[in-house]
Amino acid sequence: MSGVYPEDKWVNVNGLDIHYLDWGGDLTKKPLILMHGIGGHAHMFDNLAPEMTDEWHVIALDGRGCGDSDWSREGYSTQSYASDVGQFALTTGLYPFDYYGHSQGSRIGIPVGAYFGHLVDHLVLGDYGPLPDPSPSGRDTAAARLQGSQRERPRGFFSPQMAFDWHRDGDEIASDEEIWDTITYTYRTNWDGILVPKTDPEIRWLNGRTALKEGPFQWDCVAKISCKTLVLRGEVSAVLDEAQARKMVETIPDGKGQFGEVPGVGHMLHQEALCATVRILREFFAT
DSSP states (O other), X not given: OOSOOOEEEEEEETTEEEEEEEOOOOTTSEEEEEEOOTTOOGGGGTTTGGGTTTTEEEEEEOOTTSTTSOOOTTOOXXXXXXXXXHHHHHHHTOOSEEEEEETHHHHHHXXXXXXXXXXXXXXXXXXXXXXXXXXXXXXXXXXXXHHOOSOOOOSOBSSHHHHHHHHHHHOSSSOHHHHHHHHHHHEEEOTTSOEEESSOGGGGGGGTHHHHHHHHHHHHHHTTOOSEEXXXXXXXXXXXXXXXXXXXXHHSGXXXXXXXXXXXXXXXXXXXXXXXXXXXXXHHHTO
């Protein structure tokens, strides 16, 4: 859908200035809040958001410590992120809302559904679940994930071209234009003219010790989700295996959990298969 562009906005939530992209200002439409993955930013939904503005007031958040939002001295637990989402909705009046969280945004969505479920009509948990995972295959998946399958990102780049080359080498899916967009929204120029990540480096702990410590809390939250919830995985995902996804659905009370898969893709869902993901979201949000 062409000709749809977001407006940059900020709101103070829990003492932090949170940046978000407002893709449509029609307050008669139901809000749809989009939450990115670890170290990401609101522009990671630039392909999906315009496809939803016909029926939703689409909001893409920069989580605390990411993008153009403030860094936090209090840390980056999923509980704090979920509080930011809930307080954002209450502060702006953008509720009840639908929610789609991808990757870390899915883990944030779990306590959102548990503690702010009264504000949520539909919750989509996109290809990430609690750690540790009780299923044998899930434990293997979690172990591989914690070992770190991603390349270690350099602390900075001396030029945009160096950043482009590094991202191009590690991404077989994105177009050159999308990689240049990633560089624009992921990095800032520091005092010495070096491109450095906008993301607070403390966030890296979310994939390690913090994830392990939060495992019991996350599963407890799954059992407290009070809104309609779709646990959505990529059919060939190496991040959220089918056994864990189905366990999450079974744990959500009152039969409000549903299982879904985006055919033929891995972890990246809407970035790999936009049309299929949009169709699945629309079908679920219509229930």
